[in-house]
Amino acid sequence: xxxxxxxxxxxxxxxxxxxxxxxxxxxxxxxxxxxxxxxxxxxxxxxxxxxxxxxxxxxxxxxxxxxxxxxxxxxxxxxxxxxxxxxxxxxxxxxxxxxxxxxxxxxxxxxxxxxxxxxxxxxxxxxxxxxxxxxxxxxxxxxxxxxxxxxxxxxxxxxxxxxxxxxxxxxxxxxxxxxxxxxxxxxxxxxxxxxxxxxxxxxxxxxxxxxxxxxxxxxxxxxxxxxxxxxxxxxxxxxxxxxxxxxxxxxxxxxxxxxxxxxxxxxxxxxxxxxxxxxxxxxxxxxxxxxxxxxxxxxxxxxxxxxxxxxxxxxxxxxxxxxxxxxxxxxxxxxxxxxxxxxxxxxxxxx
Amino acid sequence: xxxxxxxxxxxxxxxxxxxxxxxxxxxxxxxxxxxxxxxxxxxxxxxxxxxxxxxxxxxxxxxxxxxxxxxxxxxxxxxxxxxxxxxxxxxxxxxxxxxxxxxxxxxxxxxxxxxxxxxxxxxxxxxxxxxxxxxxxxxxxxxxxxxxxxxxxxxxxxxxxxxxxxxxxxxxxxxxxxxxxxxxxxxxxxxxxxxxxxxxxxxxxxxxxxxxxxxxxxxxxxxxxxxxxxxxxxxxxxxxxxxxxxxxxxxxxxxxxxxxxxxxxxxxxxxxxxxxxxxxxxxxxxxxxxxxxxxxxxxxxxxxxxxxxxxxxxxxxxxxxxxxxxxxxxxxxxxxxxxxxxxxxxxxxxxxxxxxxxxxxxxxxxxxxxxxxxxxxxxxxxxxxxxxxxxxxxxxxxxxxxxxxxxxxxxxxxxxxxxxxxxxxxxxxxxxxxxxxxxxxxxxxxxxxxxxxxxxxxxxxxxxxxxxxxxxxxxxxxxx
Numbered sequence: 001x002x003x004x005x006x007x008x009x010x011x012x013x014x015x016x017x018x019x020x021x022x023x024x025x026x027x028x029x030x031x032x033x034x035x036x037x038x039x040x041x042x043x044x045x046x047x048x049x050x051x052x053x054x055x056x057x058x059x060x061x062x063x064x065x066x067x068x069x070x071x072x073x074x075x076x077x078x079x080x081x082x083x084x085x086x087x088x089x090x091x092x093x094x095x096x097x098x099x100x101x102x103x104x105x106x107x108x109x110x111x112x113x114x115x116x117x118x119x120x121x122x123x124x125x126x127x128x129x130x131x132x133x134x135x136x137x138x139x140x141x142x143x144x145x146x147x148x149x150x151x152x153x154x155x156x157x158x159x160x161x162x163x164x165x166x167x168x169x170x171x172x173x174x175x176x177x178x179x180x181x182x183x184x185x186x187x188x189x190x191x192x193x194x195x196x197x198x199x200x201x202x203x204x205x206x207x208x209x210x211x212x213x214x215x216x217x218x219x220x221x222x223x224x225x226x227x228x229x230x231x232x233x234x235x236x237x238x239x240x241x242x243x244x245x246x247x248x249x250x251x252x253x254x255x256x257x258x259x260x261x262x263x264x265x266x267x268x269x270x271x272x273x274x275x276x277x278x279x280x281x282x283x284x285x286x287x288x289x290x291x292x293x294x295x296x297x298x299x300x301x302x303x304x305x306x307x308x309x310x311x312x313x314x315x316x317x318x319x320x321x322x323x324x325x326x327x328x329x330x331x332x333x334x335x336x337x338x339x340x341x342x343x344x345x346x347x348x349x350x351x
Numbered sequence: 352x353x354x355x356x357x358x359x360x361x362x363x364x365x366x367x368x369x370x371x372x373x374x375x376x377x378x379x380x381x382x383x384x385x386x387x388x389x390x391x392x393x394x395x396x397x398x399x400x401x402x403x404x405x406x407x408x409x410x411x412x413x414x415x416x417x418x419x420x421x422x423x424x425x426x427x428x429x430x431x432x433x434x435x436x437x438x439x440x441x442x443x444x445x446x447x448x449x450x451x452x453x454x455x456x457x458x459x460x461x462x463x464x465x466x467x468x469x470x471x472x473x474x475x476x477x478x479x480x481x482x483x484x485x486x487x488x489x490x491x492x493x494x495x496x497x498x499x500x501x502x503x504x505x506x507x508x509x510x511x512x513x514x515x516x517x518x519x520x521x522x523x524x525x526x527x528x529x530x531x532x533x534x535x536x537x538x539x540x541x542x543x544x545x546x547x548x549x550x551x552x553x554x555x556x557x558x559x560x561x562x563x564x565x566x567x568x569x570x571x572x573x574x575x576x577x578x579x580x581x582x583x584x585x586x587x588x589x590x591x592x593x594x595x596x597x598x599x600x601x602x603x604x605x606x607x608x609x610x611x612x613x614x615x616x617x618x619x620x621x622x623x624x625x626x627x628x629x630x631x632x633x634x635x636x637x638x639x640x641x642x643x644x645x646x647x648x649x650x651x652x653x654x655x656x657x658x659x660x661x662x663x664x665x666x667x668x669x670x671x672x673x674x675x676x677x678x679x680x681x682x683x684x685x686x687x688x689x690x691x692x693x694x695x696x697x698x699x700x701x702x703x704x705x706x707x708x709x710x711x712x713x714x715x716x717x718x719x720x721x722x723x724x725x726x727x728x729x730x731x732x733x734x735x736x737x738x739x740x741x742x743x744x745x746x747x748x749x750x751x752x753x754x755x756x757x758x759x760x761x762x763x764x765x766x767x768x769x770x771x772x773x774x775x776x777x778x779x780x781x782x783x784x785x786x787x788x789x790x791x792x793x794x795x796x797x798x799x800x801x802x803x804x805x806x807x808x809x810x811x812x813x814x815x816x817x818x819x820x821x822x823x824x825x826x827x828x829x830x831x
Contacts, residue, residue: 002608003619098584101597112400157621293622345621
């Protein structure tokens with residue numbers, strides 16, 4: 001397969017996955033905003049969403065206030081925002097168009113149709129009028145895209161590069177989501193290194209007294225601090241779970257009340273949870289092995305070690321070293337892995 | 352203007368025999384059916400992404416998919432009786448064979464120039480003549496592997512019609528994907544019509560094309576790797592490039608995917624370099640190799656010409672075919688057929704005045720209001736004067752241009768292009784059409800029955816080019 005073709009496939013899948021994740025996070029925030037809460041808390045939610053994508057600064061330069069309307073406008077339809085759903089769907093479609101001959105008719109038409117329908121929805125202001133429905137639509141277009149890929153494509157290189165793109169992107173997104181959501185509630189216990197994300201968040205964080213440590217585990221203060229906080233915790237963590245379609249999964253796996261360390265375990269280490277870091281890395285590794293070439297040994301080793309770390313990791317150890325530090329390092333490793341894939345397969349070798 | 356020839360109705364208004372079945376079907380349909388089906392077709396074409404890019408068009412904000420437009424598709428088929436097609440096919444075979452012989456000749460022995468049949472300076476001084484190709488042996492001596500021959504039908508004084516070749520396209524003719532997609536669309540929209548008619552199928556075109564391309568691989572290669580070379584996704588014909596590559600199951604490459612080492616061409620793949628043996632290139636000569644032609648081209652591949660001249664790769668079509676489809680050479684094609692094949696031309700040429708000839712020029716200047724004047728290097732309907740439709744101002748402008756540089760022009764009588772009923776805003780009305788069959792030359796000369804029918808959607812217009820408001824129709828070769 002042409003390196004350029006592999007590159008387009010890889011990015012087509014990444015952009016589609018990113019569109020889905022953006023929609024998921026917007027949707028969760030939107031659902032949360034329907035609950036009775038202080039204006040400050042609501043705004044905090046929307047700010048958190050911007051910081052996940054490391055675009056708070058760009059947003060602040062271009063919009064006056066943080067409100068559902070402005071954030072949705074920015075994250076859905078702003079062509080200047082590279083993470084907006086518009087940008088992602090368009091990039092996915094352009095990449096697909098560049099290699100439409102490599103895709104099955106169904107895959108290409110799905111991608112093309114998604115972009116055409118998205119434009120119609122924007123014309124009808126669908127994302128502002130009924131956000132929930134519109135975000136659901138994005139998710140289902142992504143489901144369809146993935147389903148039609150698995151259901152119609154020959155499992156050759158093209159397929160593997162699509163899968164690698166999807167799962168690298170998903171790993172990145174899940175890690176970012178976890179980082180921000182834990183940090184906004186429990187910055188100290190879940191790791192003290194604030195990093196770029198935390199730095200921007202600090203102004204709007206809740207008082208740290210809300211959180212206390214207990215033994216080697218972690219507990220959110222709310223359990224002794226009164227009904228209000230327990231309620232907040234429940235809604236906060238269940239929203240995080242819902243954003244990765246993990247609420248019902250959590251109940252099934254733990255049959256227990258929702259606790260942050262279990263949420264972390266589910267989304268980091270459970271290989272059977274399709275949006276967890278472990279599941280993503282496992283897919284990345286198995287697809288990478290199928291396309292291996294003479295120069296990809298280092299990249300494969302990188303992926304294999306990440307996979308092994310997740311497979312044999314324990315949540316108490318991860319939390320002991322600090323969740324934020326752990327996730328920051330994970331993101332760096334995923335990033336390096338992406339660069340390796342590019343170098344070994346996608347960027348044409350000089351003659 | 353002479354009375355026209357309508358493909359469906361004879362001069363008395365009666366439906367021609369080969370349209371009888373269609374006419375009966377049409378009368379059985381409720382009035383809304385055409386509009387409904389047309390809307391349906393448009394939705395499908397958009398979803399499938401059968402679009403073309405418009406040169407220089409401004410982005411319209413994305414709501415119509417940027418600069419991608421649909422080529423208007425007309426629902427009423429153009430029907431040609433099988434016996435007429437068989438004759439046309441013989442003529443096409445003969446014409447393209449002679450043209451390939453001509454190209455080979457002008458780059459080798461130049462017998463036809465020595466014999467004085469075609470003026471040597473017309474050929475050797477032509478901007479499309481590529482001296483780099485002199486003495487180069489190409490596989491099978493074939494140059495134009497894919498030729499698109501534009502054919503029109505015009506009315507004779509007695510009301511009958513005759514086919515004429517309007518133009519030969521021997522470089523990178525496009526449109527075949529529309530021929531295939533139009534048929535697919537018609538079968539989807541009107542399956543019952545195909546049950547009632549014996550329409551010759553065309554869907555095997557990609558197979559014939561692949562067979563043709565494989566048959567002209569360099570002699571030393573057993574199982575050739577064939578690729579399609581596209582200028583990229585922003586090219587107006589990108590859909591077609593991607594479509595053909597997919598249909599043939601071969602790679603669609605861009606210039607940046609190729610490189611030349613030791614006079615062999617390779618493509619960069621995820622598993623390292625891979626040899627390329629045959630390139631179906633949809634990039635013009637000028638852009639093929641920055642080392643040999645335009646140095647600023649990013650669409651080609653440096654060193655390609657050298658690899659080609661060394662016989663290590665086949666280009667389809669060959670470099671330098673433009674010398675044979677130039678409008679200044681067109682008037683000589685009937686003589687070529689006689690010269691190389693010793694046969695009488697089966698297909699008519701349109702009578703043509705060569706303005707570099709003083710007698711012809713005199714005649715042309717006197718009859719500007721009745722003639723079509725064409726710039727010899729013009730393409731796509733640009734640089735053309737249609738006398739009967741032109742204003743006095745335009746005629747005077749062309750008169751000046753003709754006198755200043757007569758050899759740049761040829762002139763032809765205005766042909767009353769035949770019309771075919773077409774579904775337009777006001778209902779079903781006659782519109783002018785042409786036909787582009789695609790002739791494949793490899794080990795043998797092959798073609799699928801029919802071709803692409805283009806239709807000028809504007810009332811009275813004779814310009815069928817998609818860049819200027821033309822549409823397309825499905826073309827049926829119908830067995831009685």
